[in-house]
Amino acid sequence: MTVLDALQVTLGDEHAALYTYGVLGARTSQSATPELYAAIASAYRRHRSRRDQLRVLVEEAGGEPVAAAAAYEVDGPLLRAPQVQAAALATEESSVEVLTALVAQSVGAVREWALVEATWSATWQLELGGSAQTWPGAPELD
Template identity: 75%
Template sequence: MSTLDALQTVLADEHAALYTYGVLGARTSQTATPALYAALTAGYRRHRARRDQLRILVEAAGAEPAAAAPAYELDGRLLRPPQLQAAALTIEAESAQSLLALVAQSSGDVREWALTEATWSASWQLELGGSAQTWPGAPELD
């Protein structure tokens, strides 16, 4: 896999993450669950910035950025705060894995950026109530 292929894969994943975070945020109450609402809002903003940076990186590599799908299928019924929180945890775990694949396929500024973002996704899992892992983003190493 080339660096460009890895960038496009992460970009496609970010489109899905943004869609899912949007749904999660819409199903969260800022009044009833302010901490969860704040965490989901922060996650959405970080992924939106990540998506925008990935578009720039793909264009700089001379390609057309992958477009978002019109909609994405979500797993299960996401109605209660624990379900919403679990869905956000899944997004961050998958994001860390995807970004670490980009780290493995890149160098220089792209690699540094991908590692920073993978670290954020791994640590954000703690903010979302997840547990610390020895190798976040690389479950095959556990």
């Protein structure tokens, strides 16, 4: 896999994450669950910024950024706050895995950026009620 391929895969994952966080944001209440609402909104902003940066990185690598799909499947019912929280946690777990793969495929500034973003998603899992992991993004090493 080339760096450009890894960037495109990561961009595709960010499109899905943004869609998911949009759905999750619509399923949370700022008045009923303000902490969860704030966590979802913060994650949405971070992923939007990440998506925008990935578009630039893909273009700098000589590629045409992959477009977002019209819709993505969001697993499970999202009727209660714990279900929304679990879906957000799963999104961050996926992001760490994809970003870690980008770290492995890249060098220099791209690698540094991917590592910073993977670290953010790994620590954001704690904000979403997840537990600390020895090797986030590499469950096969646990």
